[in-house]
Amino acid sequence: MPTILVVEDSPTMRQLISFAMRRIPGSKVIEATDGVDALKKLSSEKADIILADINMPVMDGLKLVSLVRGSSEFRDIPIIIITTEGAEEDRKKAMDIGANAYLPKPIQTQELIKLVTQQLDKG
Amino acid sequence: MxxxxxxxxxxxxxxxxxxxxxxxxxxxxxxxxxxxxxxxxxxxxxxxxxxxxxxxxxxxxxxxxxxxxxxxxxxxxxxxxxxxxxxxxxxxxxxxxxxxxxxxxxxxxxxxHSTLDYEEVLKIVLEIIINLIGARKFSVMLIDKKLEELEPIASEDIDMDNTTKIPIDKGVIGEVVREGESYFSDESIHTESEDPAKPIVCIPLKIKEHVIGVIAIYSFLDQKTGFSDVDYELFNLLAGHAATAIFSSRLYNRSEKEFTTIRNFLALLKGKPTQ
Incomplete structure (x- = not known):
């Protein structure tokens, strides 16, 4: 049963992504509103994959990726970045610091489900 | 023999x-x-x-x-x-x-429809336009009937404030207000319009057949390649639901303010201290 952590400050996007993730059989979705909230949630519940936005208050998605990759406990969790930043340099930056995949908004739900399933299968 | x-x-x-x-x-x-x-x-x-x-x-x-x-x-x-x-x-x-x-x-x-807070409703409308439709530069405007102008109430990545007024009888936006039909420019989706009166896409905000404002989009995110069926559905949804949500939350906010004013006024008449 995969546990999916959705980190997104926009309630609309958070609900939309969570809604899509609940369609993966047996999945459990945890929601966080920013990077700090995500780290708190991670310390209390183990996640199998993290879906994070980049532009968030308090702690952005890139900082979250670097902290997760630097942690001995969480560094193997796959991270998918979902963002409005569609430029190649933004994608490269996120991948360089340890993101596993990069999906620019607006997202196609089917594409996101496929990507998450692929990352979970790799694990 | x-x-x-x-x-x-x-x-x-x-x-x-x-x-x-x-x-x-x-x-x-x-x-x-x-x-x-x-x-x-x-x-x-x-x-x-x-x-x-x-x-x-x-x-x-x-x-x-x-x-x-x-x-x-x-x-x-x-x-x-x-x-x-x-x-x-x-x-x-x-x-x-x-x-x-x-x-x-x-x-x-x-x-x-999850809230009656006017500011929150506007924030949700912006979120939908950015995250679900993929617009980068846009403005949400409401009709000022007295002045016969459109007044921006929220915008993204565009320098439009209360002083920016768009006449409702001219151009593309005027046509959308009059006809109540969405406008889609023939130009490429990657075109960026600098003129507030000339959006690439303009969606009427309608309560039934009554247009109360528009959503004018001037540019889209680079990764957006075109309009899909869901985009048109979202435009239709915004035309109706965003209009209702904005209108009702604005009315609620006004009535809340008026109610507070009346309550304070009554308290003043009774000689009680206001809260």
């Missing part, structure tokens, strides 16, 4: 010889007949064997034909099943896509 007997013996011997010859001939005939009959039997046996093989071959041929027919029938059924499978797969993709679109619609409309 012996001499008399001699011719008789000779005669008998001759007769015997004749009989013997006949016997020989008869035997020869019998042998010939036997040979002929053996040959005939062999012929018949061969013919019978040939008939039997031919029957077997016919049986085999019939069997092969039956198997070929069966194979052809199975091939036809397989091809039909394959076509049906492809059809089902295509339908599944369409259903999944439709399901996703409906989920997007559900989430967007749920969020729009």
């Amino acid at each position: 012996d001499k008399d007997k001699e011719p008789g013996i000779l005669k008998k011997a001759d007769e015997f010889l004749q009989i013997f010859k006949k016997g020989e001939e008869f035997t020869r005939d019998l042998l010939k007949e036997n040979e002929h009959l053996r040959f005939r039997i062999a012929e018949l046996e061969e013919a019978h064997a040939q008939d039997s093989n031919a029957a077997k071959i016919r049986n085999y041929e019939d069997h092969i034909r039956m198997l070929e027919d069966e194979t052809e029938s199975l091939k036809k059924r397989f091809r039909k099943a394959e076509a049906e499978n492809r059809d089902f797969a295509q339908k599944y993709v369409l259903v999944a896509e439709e399901n996703n679109n409906l989920a997007n619609m559900y989430v967007a409309s749920y969020q729009l």
Whole structure:
């Protein structure tokens, strides 16, 4: 049963992504509103994959990726970045610091489900 | 007497010889007949064997034909099943896509009607336009009936404040306000408009047939390649639901303010301190 952590400050996007993730059989979705909230949630519940936005208050998605990759406990969790930043340099930056995949908004739900399933299968 | 007997013996011997010859001939005939009959039997046996093989071959041929027919029938059924499978797969993709679109619609409309806080409603409208539609530069404007102008109430990545007014009787926006129909420019989706009066896409905000404002989009995110079905559905949803949500939250905010004013006024009349 995969546990999916959705980190997104926009309630609309958070609900939309969570809604899509609940369609993966047996999945459990945890929601966080920013990077700090995500780290708190991670310390209390183990996640199998993290879906994070980049532009968030308090702690952005890139900082979250670097902290997760630097942690001995969480560094193997796959991270998918979902963002409005569609430029190649933004994608490269996120991948360089340890993101596993990069999906620019607006997202196609089917594409996101496929990507998450692929990352979970790799694990 | 012996001499008399001699011719008789000779005669008998001759007769015997004749009989013997006949016997020989008869035997020869019998042998010939036997040979002929053996040959005939062999012929018949061969013919019978040939008939039997031919029957077997016919049986085999019939069997092969039956198997070929069966194979052809199975091939036809397989091809039909394959076509049906492809059809089902295509339908599944369409259903999944439709399901996703409906989920997007559900989430967007749920969020729009989840609050009566005017500022929050505007924030949700902006979120939908950015995250679900993929617009980068846009403005949400409401009609000021007295001034016959459109006044921006929220915008993204564009320098439009309360002082920026768009007349409602001119240009693309004027047409959208008059007709109540969405406008989509013929230009590429990657075009960026700098003129607030010339958006690439303009959506009327309608309560039933009454237009209360517009959403004017001036540019889209670079990664957006075109409009999909869900985009048009979202535009329709925004036209109706965003208008209702904005209008009702604004009314609620006004009534809340008026209620507070009246309550304070009554408290003042009664001489009680205001909260």
